[in-house]
């Protein structure tokens with residue numbers, strides 16, 4: 001009898017929002033079996049009790065330590081600071097890892113320590129998991145650092161401009177749904193505080209600023225400013241990217257540049273000039289929509305991107321990275337489009 005060998009994976013931090021999304025995509029993957037979903041709070045509880053949309057999953061959470069996980073690949077869906085004490089042991093044992101935290105995203109460890117306010121105990125070489133930048137490297141990697149949610153939308157919107165040498169400064173103004181803050185309620189995410197409200201935060205000091213700038217600088221010299229806002233939506237990030245191109249160029253020419261850059265990308269869709277990406281169109285999907293490309297009479301160019309923070313900004317990207325690392329088709333289990341309206 002022919003027995004198909006499934007890829008065995010584990011999720012550490014599976015009770016959180018990105019953990020739930022990983023389970024949603026992996027459940028229908030076809031080549032992957034989730035053999036462990038860890039949680040410290042919910043050991044022995046069925047996954048469906050915490051993630052009520054996953055009624056067909058028979059799996060229960062376990063409180064296994066990472067050393068007891070004997071699998072092919074682990075997703076660490078754990079907070080920054082926690083990942084760095086889990087990941088090295090897994091990598092040492094030859095287990096492939098996709099880490100969703102910020103712990104392994106920086107080339108420059110000093111940037112990490114400065115902006116996260118943490119000493120990095122266990123620096124390791126990792127590939128930055130944005131396939132649109134590093135697809136070939138991801139295929140060969142043992143440790144992939146999944147990008148941050150805001151950086152994903154900002155970097156994808158910025159690459160063509162920096163690569164063409166058209167800008168020396170980019171200002172990214174982003175609005176995020178509340179699931180970006182994770183499953184644990186706080187006073188900021190408390191319903192009366194965020195419903196019917198818009199909250200700018202970390203306006204000049206968000207830790208995603210250096211991540212965006214470090215990655216965009218691979219394409220040319222650029223300065224980045226970034227301000228995030230929390231909006232009363234559950235999922236999604238809209239990034240409005242402002243810049244002043246250093247030469248005369250039309251909206252149509254800009255749109256064409258973006259189209260050329262992303263024409264073969266499975267998860268980036270470039271809209272027509274003047275068409276504005278909508279949060280609802282990408283919600284639940286692994287797509288990034290990029291559009292607008294309008295230029296005002298003072299020469300300001302506006303590019304807008306939309307992603308789902310939990311999917312292209314986290315778990316969908318993590319599954320795409322797993323697919324690449326393990327020789328599956330990049331978009332396996334990630335083909336569905338968004339949920340508009």
Ligand SMILES: NC(=O)C1=CN([C@@H]2O[C@H](COP(=O)(O)OP(=O)(O)OC[C@H]3O[C@@H](n4cnc5c(N)ncnc54)[C@H](OP(=O)(O)O)[C@@H]3O)[C@@H](O)[C@H]2O)C=CC1
Nearest residue numbers: 013016017018039040041078079082100101180182183314
């Ligand atoms: N939410 C988002 O949109 C995005 C999140 N990320 C990153 O992904 C990671 C997970 O985020 P998210 O799912 O939102 O976070 P959540 O807070 O929703 O979930 C994280 C889970 O990790 C577990 N956990 C917390 N601390 C530890 C620890 N010290 N050791 C082991 N497990 C721990 C908790 O489960 P339990 O207590 O049950 O063990 C918790 O449910 C974070 O690094 C986050 O920054 C990245 C991009 C976007």
Ligand SMILES: CC(=O)N[C@@H](CCC(=O)OP(=O)(O)O)C(=O)O
Nearest residue numbers: 100101102148149176177180181
């Ligand atoms: C809305 C909200 O609070 N978003 C989070 C960022 C999302 C996230 O999880 O951060 P990483 O991508 O670096 O892991 C924040 O601003 O801290």
